[in-house]
Structure formats: C-alpha cells, structure tokens
Amino acid sequence: MTPHIERRNALLAKMPANSLAVVFASPMRIRSRDTDFVFRQNSDFHYLTGFDEPEALLVLERGARKQKSLLFCRAKDALRERWDGGRLGPVAAPERLGVDAAYPVSQINRRLPKLLMDKERLFMEIGESAAEQQVLGFLGELRMSREAHRAPKHLDLLGPLLHEMRAIKRGDEIELMREAARISSDAHHRAMRTARPGMGEWQLEAEIVYEFMRRGARAPAYTSIVGSGANACVLHYVENSSVMRDGDLVLIDAGCEYQHYAADITRTFPVGGRFSEAQRDIYEIVLSAQLAAIDACEPGNSLDAPHQAAIREVIKGLIELGLLEGDLETLIKEDAHKPYFMHGTSHFLGLDVHDVGARKQAKDWRTLEPGMVLTVEPGIYMFEESVPEHYRNIGIRIEDDVLITESGHEVLTKYAVKTVADIEALMSETGGDAF
Ligand code: GLY
Ligand code: MN
Ligand code: MN
DSSP: OOHHHHHHHHHHHHSOSSEEEEEEOOOOOEEETTEEOOOOOOHHHHHHHOOOOSSOEEEEEEOSSOEEEEEEEOOOOHHHHHHHOOOOHHHHHHHHHOOSEEEEGGGHHHHHHHHHTTOSEEEEOSSSOTTHHHHHHHHHHHHTSTTGGGSOSEEEESHHHHHHHHHSOOHHHHHHHHHHHHHHHHHHHHHHHHOOTTOBHHHHHHHHHHHHHHTTOOEESSOOEEEEGGGGGSTTOOOOOSBOOTTOEEEEEEOEEETTEEOOEEEEEETTSSOOHHHHHHHHHHHHHHHHHHHTOOTTSBTTHHHHHHHHHHHHHHHHTTSSOSOHHHHHHTTTTTTTOOSOSOOBOSSSSSOOSOSEETTEEOBOOTTOEEEEOOEEEOOSTTSOGGGTTOEEEOBEEEEEOSSSEEETTTTSOOSHHHHHHHHHSOOSSOO
C-alpha cells in the first residue's frame, strides 16, 4: 500500500460513522496577465493523494458500514494536454492512486449533493480555497430544500483530525526531510564559499537557488532571506537588493522544498570571511542559546522547553556583555530578552514551512513526541538606538531542523557548519567561480 492510501484509511478510521470529508487541490494562481505561478499542490491534498494536479477534489466517505475514497479530477483533453502537459484523468486515477472511484470535475455538481445526503457530519477546511464556497453552496441548498432533514447536521474543521496526523512524521517523510536538509545545508555552504565584499545579496540568493535546483529541489520552501548589515535586523527581509560590505555580517534564511517537504535553515557569517570581536561576542551567545535549545528537544519535554532554554542563555550572555543589568532569574521573569530576541524559537516543519499541528492543548504547551520535526532558531538583533556603537545593527540568527526521536533527537541539518572556527575555515576555501 502506498503511504497515501494508508493515510486516507487512517483518516477515515478517525472519522465518525456517517460522515464525509472533502479536501481541495490548490488552484492555479495568476502571476501576471495570462501567466501563472508555478503550481504547488495543497499540502493536505498532497498528503492524502500524492496527486499533483489543480482542479481536483478528494472526498472521503465514511458510511455506517463501508468507507470510500473518491476523486474528482480534470478529464483528459488532447488539445489542452498538447499546450499544458498531461493529465491523469478519471479513468486511470483509481489504479494509479488507489482511490475507489474517480470522476471528471464537471460531475461535482451532480454527485456531491448526493454524497452529502444522510451524512451526520461534513469535515472540511475553511479559508484556504475558493472552491469551498461551492461545497458550502451545496450544503446550503440541501438545508433549504424539502430534503433538509437529510442534510449533515454538523460542519467540522478537518484540521484537528488531519493535522495531528501530519504533525507526526513517518519513515518516508523523514527520508524526504533528511534530503531537503542535506541539500539546503550544501546550499548554505555554497553561499559561504562564494560570498565576497562587493557582491549583491541577490547574487548569494542565486547561489542558494542554484544548489537547490541542481539537486532536484525545484523551489525554495519560502522566499529566501539574504540580509547583510542592518538588513539582518529586519526579520522578514526578502528584497535582497543591497551590495554587501566588508566588515558586515550576512544572515541567510533559506531552505529548499524537496518532493513537497521543507527545510528551514539560517546561518549568519561575515561577508569578508572573519568575524570581528563584537560580532563574535553576539554570535557565541546565539550559538550557546541554540545548542541549549536543541538539548531541550527530547520526547516528554514541553514544546516550549527549547524556547525557555534559549531565553535563559540569551539573557545570561547579554548580562555578561553588560547589555542587561540585574539578576538572571528576575530578568527572565521580566522577559528582558524581548528588545533583542523578539520571536519564538520553534515552529513545526513538514509539508509546510510553518507546519500544521496544535502547539497547545487547552492552554498548556503540548509535549514533544517522536516523529515531530521542529525548527530551533534563536536570534539577537541589535537595532535599538540604545545599544553601544560597536554592536549596533548586528543581527544574528542560527536555525536548524530537529527531529524528535524515541531516545532524544536528530538534527536533520547537522551538516551545515555553525561554529565560528568552522565557518571561517570553510570561507577560506575558494568556491571556484566567484561572481
Ligand atoms: N524561514 C521562516 C522561518 O524561519 O520561520
Ligand atoms: Mn527560517
Ligand atoms: Mn523557521
């Protein structure tokens, strides 16, 4: 059985009797006039089908006794396929995808209202796709018809069922995430080897994307951030348009998407190849915070434990540098790190870069479990006017991707160097064709 069939069966097993779940494929999106963005399948839809065409709908039907997976997809069309590429079509879909039946999308109007009848519950996501309106329209028509008593009585979000499955990664997914991590690590190394004063941030972005593409990861998992100097203090800086100066650091937050799975790595290094003393002071604090946070990535720990560990190290380091004054425990209680470290330390990672899965149960942070993958990404950003001149505009973040295992953790991005000594050594190697 393919993993997609197993996942559909697992989801059907979680659905109550007499319920229906619908999952929408992503639409094509216009980039400019008659030109589209590259298609990227909706992560839920991909997880359950492995089918990467737009204009498709997966329906999971859990009857009183039997259960079925049904797919609506684009009909074969020789002319359109000549222009836009092949379509699987509903005839071939059952054998290829293991669904019980497949129909052309044009039959949704006829078939979906019938599928809704006599179901107790309808599960779907809300807010992701314009096609949701069509399904809600059918539900509304049924509820206002003479057959109203046969309409579903409950409309539920699918996320809480499906996203808990996605939060725990299994064998094949972990392999893909290891590969995404490996490619992305090598891309950061390429950038470190290539960086020179006078180069444009966009040119380092090109090196990163070149490595992704060359290795079969056809897209970044998110827009790459290449911020040198003060740009590193803008958390989501994506202009990547400045020329990099000797003496500045450059922060690169970039990860590829490999067969739909994301990596998310940040490294910060000196444009000219050597850290200044002030840069190194701050760098060592961020690195010790990151290592302490990674140590806290253990099954049974709170999902918040890595962040708490990072905060403690950041505050301790800032006290040692004289940037914060007072007692460590008091400063921790007062959130004294916030002017310098204003974001969280972790998010889940998977098919989406900010992946799904509840972070809290009721009001409490949930517990880390084997199979979860999270980022560990503390940072310090010195943009306040009040910081001493030699620290001003230093922005440093170090980010790795960590799999929780039965016995502790595996750092998926462990290949990407991050100590001062290792970075300086790597940067002293020549990268072949500099820009
Ligand atoms: N690259 C986005 C993030 O680190 O969350
Ligand atoms: Mn990142
Ligand atoms: Mn991240």
